[in-house]
Structures are given as structure tokens and as C-alpha cells.
Amino acid sequence: MAKEYIDIATLKYLLYDVHQLKDVLKQDRFSDHDEASLNMFLDSVKEFSDRELFPYFKEMDEKPAHYKDGGVEVHKQVEVMMKKGGEMGLISGTFDYEAGGLQMPMMMLTASAFIQDAANNHLPGYAGLTLGAAELIINFASKELNDTYVPKMLAGEWGGTMCLTEPQAGSSLSDVATKAIPQDDGSYQIKGQKIFISGGDHQYAENFVHLVLARIEGAPAGTKGISLFVVPKKRPDENGNLISNNVTTVADFQKMGQRGYCTTHLDFGDNDDCKGFLVGKPHQGLKYMFLMMNGARIAVGRGAAAIATAAYHASLEYAKERPQGRKLASTGKKDPEQGQTFIINHPDVRRMLLLQKVVSEGSLSLVLLASKYYDLKETLTDKEEKKKYELLLELIIPMVKTYPSEMGAQAVSNGLQVLGGYGFCSDFILQQYYRDIRIFPIYEGTTGIQSQDLLGRKLLLEDGKALQLLSEEMTQTIKNASKYDELQKYAVKLGEKLKEVSGTIQHLVSFAKKGDYERYLSDATPFMEYMSIVTLAWVWLDMAAHAKYALLTGDKNYSDEFYESKIHAMRFFFKYELPKTDGLASILKDEEVLTIADEKEVFI
Amino acid sequence: MAKEYIDIATLKYLLYDVHQLKDVLKQDRFSDHDEASLNMFLDSVKEFSDRELFPYFKEMDEKPAHYKDGGVEVHKQVEVMMKKGGEMGLISGTFDYEAGGLQMPMMMLTASAFIQDAANNHLPGYAGLTLGAAELIINFASKELNDTYVPKMLAGEWGGTMCLTEPQAGSSLSDVATKAIPQDDGSYQIKGQKIFISGGDHQYAENFVHLVLARIEGAPAGTKGISLFVVPKKRPDENGNLISNNVTTVADFQKMGQRGYCTTHLDFGDNDDCKGFLVGKPHQGLKYMFLMMNGARIAVGRGAAAIATAAYHASLEYAKERPQGRKLASTGKKDPEQGQTFIINHPDVRRMLLLQKVVSEGSLSLVLLASKYYDLKETLTDKEEKKKYELLLELIIPMVKTYPSEMGAQAVSNGLQVLGGYGFCSDFILQQYYRDIRIFPIYEGTTGIQSQDLLGRKLLLEDGKALQLLSEEMTQTIKNASKYDELQKYAVKLGEKLKEVSGTIQHLVSFAKKGDYERYLSDATPFMEYMSIVTLAWVWLDMAAHAKYALLTGDKNYSDEFYESKIHAMRFFFKYELPKTDGLASILKDEEVLTIADEKEVFI
Structure with a gap:
């Protein structure tokens, strides 16, 4: 343990x-x-x-x-x-x-x-x-x-x-x-x-x-x-x-x-x-049950974020203590006479650990954000404000359930990989996290169902009002982050993505408008992944902007290294995770229809 | 079972x-x-x-x-x-x-x-x-x-x-x-x-x-x-x-x-x-051992391909027999008076099954191809030809070990998801495949090690000769496929990708040339994924071209549906898998260095 x-x-x-x-x-x-x-x-x-x-x-x-x-x-x-x-x-x-x-x-x-x-x-x-x-x-x-x-x-x-x-x-x-x-x-x-x-x-x-x-x-x-x-x-x-x-x-x-x-x-x-x-x-009955569902879905996202977090800490601890191999010399060779290094010093191990960090901390940030929306929609008295947070919550809830579950499972898999053969052994805890987290993309509505909820219901809520509100929140963060030289480039990137998202959604919604709902929803799951990654990029940019603010103003509760590590993680997310949306956008805009059942038997 | x-x-x-x-x-x-x-x-x-x-x-x-x-x-x-x-x-x-x-x-x-x-x-x-x-x-x-x-x-x-x-x-x-x-x-x-x-x-x-x-x-x-x-x-x-x-x-x-x-x-x-x-x-000792390693690594890729295949058949069988939910009407609603449909008719389930199909059959094709190279380099008498297949084998072997292992695990995960809650239950077999396959990215050289072998050794073999030979093989397939109207568009896509790969590799190799080997190899694993997907796109285009040939010439051993299903699967791979390379290329060309250990503590 x-x-x-x-x-x-x-x-x-x-x-x-x-x-x-x-x-x-x-x-x-x-x-x-x-x-x-x-x-x-x-x-x-x-x-x-x-x-x-x-x-x-x-x-x-x-x-x-x-x-x-x-x-x-x-x-x-x-x-x-x-x-x-x-x-x-x-x-x-x-x-x-x-x-x-x-x-x-x-x-x-x-x-x-x-x-x-x-x-x-x-x-x-x-x-x-x-x-x-x-x-x-x-x-x-x-x-x-x-x-x-x-x-x-x-x-x-x-x-x-x-x-x-x-x-x-x-x-x-x-x-x-x-x-x-x-x-x-x-x-x-x-x-x-x-x-x-x-x-x-x-x-x-x-x-x-x-x-x-x-x-x-x-x-x-x-x-x-x-x-x-x-x-x-x-x-x-x-x-x-x-x-x-x-x-x-x-x-x-x-x-x-x-x-x-x-x-x-x-x-x-x-x-x-x-x-x-x-x-x-x-x-x-279903109406009552579904009024409770937001809480239940936050809970699932939270649980998955928590398992990913625990797995991250377990593999991080191992990586810091396990000596193995050597750092590359500038000749491209390793010198066997040199002492072993800890595996945390190998770039590929760092890459795996950083993925775990951005997924687990990003997921935690997302579930806390959803919880804040929940609190505000429950307690605000101004009707419009109340409505705003209700819509924001409704829109993000399928992602709150799904992103930590799906990406959490991948993060835990990275954690297991960090341990090599030991990761697969019952004496080490990573394999248990790996098995435990696999239920999260299934219960309280599978990823497929969440994705249909996101694309088929939430995106269209009140004529797209929820989406507009979320865009405004993201735009605000982009504005904040742009104030800091170091963050500007990421703010610009997120701004571009946001425009791309809007184009992609327009393309998809055109099928719904034509009444072709099956087509509209057929790629709901890739859309979920697409939209979630952009949302997480926003979550990370926000975290980095707060860190930068603390560093620059000196209004700090933690060490400089703590804040710097959050900015580093944001950069990691933008380099290694955000680009996935390029391919996803191209899937979502692709004209080929390959997953809708017709007369042809495609499974032979 | x-x-x-x-x-x-x-x-x-x-x-x-x-x-x-x-x-x-x-x-x-x-x-x-x-x-x-x-x-x-x-x-x-x-x-x-x-x-x-x-x-x-x-x-x-x-x-x-x-x-x-x-x-x-x-x-x-x-x-x-x-x-x-x-x-x-x-x-x-x-x-x-x-x-x-x-x-x-x-x-x-x-x-x-x-x-x-x-x-x-x-x-x-x-x-x-x-x-x-x-x-x-x-x-x-x-x-x-x-x-x-x-x-x-x-x-x-x-x-x-x-x-x-x-x-x-x-x-x-x-x-x-x-x-x-x-x-x-x-x-x-x-x-x-x-x-x-x-x-x-x-x-x-x-x-x-x-x-x-x-x-x-x-x-x-x-x-x-x-x-x-x-x-x-x-x-x-x-x-x-x-x-x-x-x-x-x-x-x-x-x-x-x-x-x-x-x-x-x-x-x-x-x-x-x-x-x-x-x-x-x-x-x-190590030289002898490594002469056997190609066989061992083909065996690992083959085993992973086999588990992915068995999981695919298990989830396919379930999807064909399990009634649940209804097809969407053109109103976007479901009619509860209508009878249930089998889950194989839901687009998202088909998407998951098709991913399993392209990964498992594509992986099998890849390991058979590697085996063919193996046989030819062992038995050909013409020295140059022999050398050609030896180099081709050396180049693809890290991918042969890794792609079926990594993507096989994801394919099996999709299979488990097809069964919903039952997929997680011990009475159903999917969870066993899910657990079994997880060792494949670890043993006989982890994914990280294979990736460094691919980028650090194999790509540079004899001044890039192996890579040139592989490009020629791919180009030949592109030429073959271009003969068929239906396949032309995919052939063009693969040709474009091939050019992109060459540019990406040039970019990476520039670091090795400068003696910055740590930087050169730091993104070896994303490179492995990138190169493997392009290779699999080639494998699938080749399979589709053979299918098309059979359909057009009538030189058939199987039903028309059989051949059509292979072409359909190729199209699926090009729509849903190949675009991942867009994001991967951008990772590989990104100027930020985030995973090389320095004085900063980034894990807090």
C-alpha cells in the first residue's frame, strides 16, 4: 500500500x-x-x-x-x-x-x-x-x-x-x-x-x-x-x-x-x-428520481476522480523510490558505470505520471465546479442567476460523470504501467484501482447514455442557452488568463478551440434539424470526448490563471513550486490532451455514415 | 462463455x-x-x-x-x-x-x-x-x-x-x-x-x-x-x-x-x-537472446490480437442476442409501444463493436505480415531481398508487439462496455479478457521500451533504409488501391499521411542530430502510437484492396458480404482511428519540453 x-x-x-x-x-x-x-x-x-x-x-x-x-x-x-x-x-x-x-x-x-x-x-x-x-x-x-x-x-x-x-x-x-x-x-x-x-x-x-x-x-x-x-x-x-x-x-x-x-x-x-x-x-417516479440524478452523477465523477487520484499517488510514490536504468548521455547511450537513476527521471515515466496528474486534478476541479453550480442554483434568490447555474449544471453533468470515469480509467492504467510487471501483481495496489474504476463508465448511466444526454438533450436545452452560458464562462477565463504573458498562448488556443466547437456543433445540429436524429446522435460518444477535453482545457487554464495570480500578487497559501506545478500541468494538458480534439473534430465532421444499422451485415 | x-x-x-x-x-x-x-x-x-x-x-x-x-x-x-x-x-x-x-x-x-x-x-x-x-x-x-x-x-x-x-x-x-x-x-x-x-x-x-x-x-x-x-x-x-x-x-x-x-x-x-x-x-548472451526476441515479440502481439478477437466475438454474440431499448424515430423520440430492438442496432454499440473488429483483425493482419517478413528473411537466397525483409521486420517489430497490446486492451474495454453492468460481472467472460490482456503492454519489453526501440534504433537503422522500404511497401498498396474508385479517397488519405509522417520524423531526428537524445526520445510513446496508426491504416487499405479485387474479378472464396464487411471496416478505421494522428502529429511537433527532469518539482 x-x-x-x-x-x-x-x-x-x-x-x-x-x-x-x-x-x-x-x-x-x-x-x-x-x-x-x-x-x-x-x-x-x-x-x-x-x-x-x-x-x-x-x-x-x-x-x-x-x-x-x-x-x-x-x-x-x-x-x-x-x-x-x-x-x-x-x-x-x-x-x-x-x-x-x-x-x-x-x-x-x-x-x-x-x-x-x-x-x-x-x-x-x-x-x-x-x-x-x-x-x-x-x-x-x-x-x-x-x-x-x-x-x-x-x-x-x-x-x-x-x-x-x-x-x-x-x-x-x-x-x-x-x-x-x-x-x-x-x-x-x-x-x-x-x-x-x-x-x-x-x-x-x-x-x-x-x-x-x-x-x-x-x-x-x-x-x-x-x-x-x-x-x-x-x-x-x-x-x-x-x-x-x-x-x-x-x-x-x-x-x-x-x-x-x-x-x-x-x-x-x-x-x-x-x-x-x-x-x-x-x-x-422518473421525474423525482431524475431530480436526484445530478447529485448521483456528481458522485460518480467524484468517485472516479478519487480513484485516479489515489492511483496517481501510489504510482508517484513508487516512481520516486524505484531505481532503474540510467539517464541518457548526450551520446544517446547509457553509461553502465554510472549509478542507477530513479524511474521518475525517465521522460516516459514523467509523461505517464503527468497524465495521471492532469486527469485526476482536472477531474476533481470539474466535480467541485459542478458542486458549486449545484449550490448556487439551489440557494441563489435572483431568478435569472439561479436559472443560469441550473442550466450550466445540466449541461456539464454528463461530462462530470463521464470524463473522470473514462479518462480516470486511462490514468490508472498509466499508473499501473509505471510499476511495470509489479503493476500487474496482486501484491501491489495499482491493479485494484484498475479493476475498481472500470465500473464508473457503466453505472449511473453508461458513457453512451451520458453522451446522448449531452448531445441530444443538454446541448439543445432552451435553444442552446446552456451552451451559450458555458461559452461565456470559458470566455471569461480566457480573458483572465490573457492578462498573464506566460498564459496568453494557451488562452488563445482555447479561444480558437471554442470557435471550432461552435462550428462542429452547428454541423451536427443540422442533422437534428433535418429530423435525422439517429445520424445526429450516432457519434455522440466521440462528441462527448471532444467536448469534455475542451472543457477540461478550460478547467486547467482557470487553475493556472489562479496560480499565476497568486505568484504575481504574492497572495499565496502554498509554496511557489506548488503554483508552478499547476501551471506546468496546464501546459501538459494543452500539449498532450487538447490536440486529441483535432482528430475528434474531423470524426464529427466526416460525411461517412458507418454505424447506423442497415440491411448489410458488417460484422463478418 | x-x-x-x-x-x-x-x-x-x-x-x-x-x-x-x-x-x-x-x-x-x-x-x-x-x-x-x-x-x-x-x-x-x-x-x-x-x-x-x-x-x-x-x-x-x-x-x-x-x-x-x-x-x-x-x-x-x-x-x-x-x-x-x-x-x-x-x-x-x-x-x-x-x-x-x-x-x-x-x-x-x-x-x-x-x-x-x-x-x-x-x-x-x-x-x-x-x-x-x-x-x-x-x-x-x-x-x-x-x-x-x-x-x-x-x-x-x-x-x-x-x-x-x-x-x-x-x-x-x-x-x-x-x-x-x-x-x-x-x-x-x-x-x-x-x-x-x-x-x-x-x-x-x-x-x-x-x-x-x-x-x-x-x-x-x-x-x-x-x-x-x-x-x-x-x-x-x-x-x-x-x-x-x-x-x-x-x-x-x-x-x-x-x-x-x-x-x-x-x-x-x-x-x-x-x-x-x-x-x-x-x-x-544478450545478442543470442535478442536474436530470438523478434519471435517472442510477434508472439506477444499475436496473443494480444487473439484476446481482442475472442473478446470481440463474445461481445458481438451478446449484442446480437440482447434486446434493449428502441431505435430512434424520426421525431427523435422512442416509441415505448414498439418492441425492443437488439442492442447491436444502436449506433453506439455498433461503433464499439466495429472498433473491436478493426483492432483485432487489423492486429492479426499485422502479426501475420511480420511472420511473413520473418519467413522471407530466413529463407530467401537473394542477399538484397533477404536484407529487405530483415529490415522491414526489424522496423515493424516494436509496433507488432505494441499496437495489439495497447489497442487490444482498449478494444476489450469496449467489449466489456457493450455488456453494460454484466460486463463487469464475474459470470461473464469479458472482465477476464480485460484483466488478461493488461499484461501485454508490459511483458517482453514495455510499451515505453518498444517505443524507444522504434524511434531510437529502428528508425535510424542503416540511415533510415528500413523506413524507406516500409514507405515503398505502403506506396505500392496506395497504388493498388487507387485502381478502385471506391478506395481512391482512402488511398489519397494514406498518401497524405505518409508525407506528414516523413515531415514529423525529420523534425524529431533534428534533435538526435544535435545530440539531444533525451529530447529526441522523450515523446517516443506518442510517436509509437502515431506510427502504428498509420501502419494499421495501410494494413486495412491492403485488406480492403484485396477484398475489392475479389469482388470485381469474382475470384472469391467467401461471400460478397464477407468482402464488403472488410471494406466497411477499413472505412471505419479511416474515419475513427486515422484522425488520431492529427493530434499526435501536433504533440510531436510541439516545441514545449515538459517531461524531461530538471530542478523543478512538478509533481505537487
């Missing part, structure tokens, strides 16, 4: 200096918080993660969650995560005081959970899904459901889950088939199967509160016939005693990674004795 | 039609072989792989090779692989008749091993390394060593290994420290540690013949002081009885993938009773 899994200075730099948490703390909702108190909170989370999460990371992989005797057995730290996490406010932190929360900004939740994810990505999900489920109840369900379920959830005594996916439907929620049959007592009888339910069962919670998408008998087909239900594993009887609610754990999926985080297959109502309680109004 | 792991028609098409095995069969050495007999051989290998390799693929992952009581326990199919494989000529196939071989072309070895690798990549390595070790003995060692060791190895009774890597040296062979102390009887006392020794020990071989790099006492430092030794696990005593040779198996590395293929840590001579027998002359 490596000694460190994050750089807390970079996290705080991004939170306070680059993304100016204080803009958020100004809002009434957060008036009890200040940087000092939040700093203490972050430090306590780091301390908790050092002690309770990180040391069990490898062990949880080696002794995975598994099905046993009708239930799921998980590692003992799951109990610590839930109960201690509950006490510390890791579940309820962002909730209203009246719901038992601390009214913390989303930016803090993200920063805090980032630390936990980096320490041990198998654990925070148990708390995170409980949070999500509680949030749905708090926002949309009756007082009675709130009183019955929420307090135990926020305390980490009861687990919460989201039950969307079904075996026959996969990502296609319009095909959800779980049935809800109205009962005389106002409840519903639930019957159906849900798969891939994270944190769906284990020995450390007395009860589980499942938030289940189901179709009330007679509801219309498709997504508009889906309702949301609270379906507990155990329901209170008339005396308040918990009795079985006929929710059966059928299996725990064994997986390539995140093996400590259970992934269950649940059966609801095989004996026709499973009660569900409607949340909000009938047929509005 | 999928039903199929390769498409034998594509393999035969590449072997006979595209790469014209008959050019090779014309050579005297192969006069006993013809297409019919080789076809029968291939069919028997396929039948063997279907029966003895593929069915055990998952089980070998689930019950990995492991250390036990001083030895390594492997799956029982290892015995079948070795003994049956020995009988079938899978070890000795390419060897001279007088060495007990069948004088088959390398092209056939590649095709045959490709089938086996695709069926179960954990097994063929046991035979492959035995082959490599035997080849070294046959080519460079004394008659006595040949007589003592080779026959048992070719029969699959004794295993063979290559022992290069040491714990303190890693990839840096100049730091090999294993000692060889001359003895009065002409043998050497060997003392040292070797790690990552594939197939180094197991219960199914009576003996192991290790080919060990070591340093004779007093030898010069660096690679020029390294000698090669035969070091058996058991040596014959004066009566010919096998006695222990003090080779101890210290451990079997547990790994993320290829878990059925043992990876041992061997200790030589901890009791000062380990005898080694010099192969050839002192201090020539």
Missing part, C-alpha cells in the same frame, strides 16, 4: 482558491459555516479515512462481499462507515436542519466524499445511497414516511438503495416491469425483480429502505407510467414492530472490482406480501 | 489471400508443405483448442496457479497443452527436420498459436517459452546440450523458460547481477535471483530448462558483459540420472490476469550447487 492517497493541499486549493467556496458560503442557507469550521470538518474526515477506510481497502477486495444464507455478508468496516459516518454527518451533511442535517454546501459534501472515495472506494457508497434514498423521501414523500424512515437512515442504522434496473430492461427504464397493485389501506403490493442494487443487503443494518421504480397497474407504457415507492425490507406492523416485507435477496453479483461494495439482486413480493408506499404522485 | 472465439474464415483469408502464404511456401525449406496440408493442420489446431483449451479458460482464472510446498500447482490442462501440444508439433513446428521439427513457416506457427491464444491465453505460453528456450539451444549451444535437453522439450515433457528479469534491475538488463563462476569441469556455478519467470515451475514437467542471463566473474559492466546459460532444474549426474540442480522456486506471483499462467520467482544456487552450461561464447 502507498503511504498517501490524496494531496489535501490541492483539494483545499481547488475548493477555496480556484472555486472560491466563499461565493457559496455567502448564501443565507450556509450562514452558520465558515472556512475555518469546514476546514476542521475536512480534517476530521481525512483523519477518519486514514484510520477507518484506507487500511481496509485491499482486504475488502480480497474478502469480497458475498451471498450467504439468504443475505449478503460484507466487511466489518461497512458498519463503521454507516454508524460513524452517520454520527459525523457524512450522510445528512447537506440536508436541512429540520431534516436532521447540517446545511452544508454540496461543495463540502463533494470534498469530504472525495477523501473517503480515494481512501477506499468500496465504502462510501453505502452511505451515499442511503443519503440519496433519504433525500428522495425528504423531498417528495409524506410526513409519515419521513418520520418512519429518515431518522434511522441518517443515523446510518438503516441502509437505503435506489432500485431502477431490471434484468429484461437494463438501461432502458421505459421497460421497467415491476408491478404496483393498489391496496385498500392506501399502500401498494409490489412485485418484481431488481438487479445491480448497490448496498442492497448486509448484516450491519437492521433494515433497508429501497426506493423502487414500479408501474401502477394500468399505467401508460414507457417512462411516463413509472411511479416511485418506498419499499422497506422490514415494515412496521400496527404496533410499530418490524416484520418481514417479503423482499428477498436472491444473489450478490461477484464482480471484477469494487468487490467490497455489494451489488445485489432483489426480489420483491414473491409471496405477494410486499408493501410499497407511494412517493409523491403516481406516474411521477 | 461465448460460443465462438475466432472467425476462422478471416484468419484463412488473411493468411492465404491477403498475405499470400504461397509466396513463402515457394521457398525450398517449405517444399513439403502446401495449402491443403496446412489447412488440415489449422483445422486440427482449432479442433484441439475447442476441446482442450477453450472449455477450461474461465476455470483457470478461478483456480489460479499458486505456490505450494516449494513448487507451483497449475491446472491439469497444462499437461495436455504440453504433451498433446508436443505430439502435434505445436512446440517444434517451425524447427528443422534434423532438430525434430516440421519446417513449417512462421506464418503457420502464428496462425496456429493465434487460435490457441484466443481459445485460452493461459495455456499456449507454456509451449511457447519451451519453444523459445529450445530454439536458443538449437541455434547456439553445443551438440551435447542439444542432445541432453532438446528432445524432451520438443516432446513437451520438459518445460523451458527465459530468465532475464531480476528484482533490482527490472527492464534494465545492463544491471543483471546473477553470477556465473567458472568451474574446473567447464561448467559454471550460477548464483542469483530471477523474477517474473513465466512457466517456471509446475507439477506436470519432470524437469525445467532455464535459459539464464548471467555475468561471468570479471565480465565488463553493462549489457556487453552478459552471457547465456542453460540451467536445468535437475541436471543429469555422471550416470545420466536426474539430480537436483539447486534451483528453488521461491514464489508464484499472484496477478490480476493470466492467472492460469504461472509467473515464478526462482532462486539459483542458494546452496552453491547450481550448475549452468554456457551457450555459445562468453559475453554474447
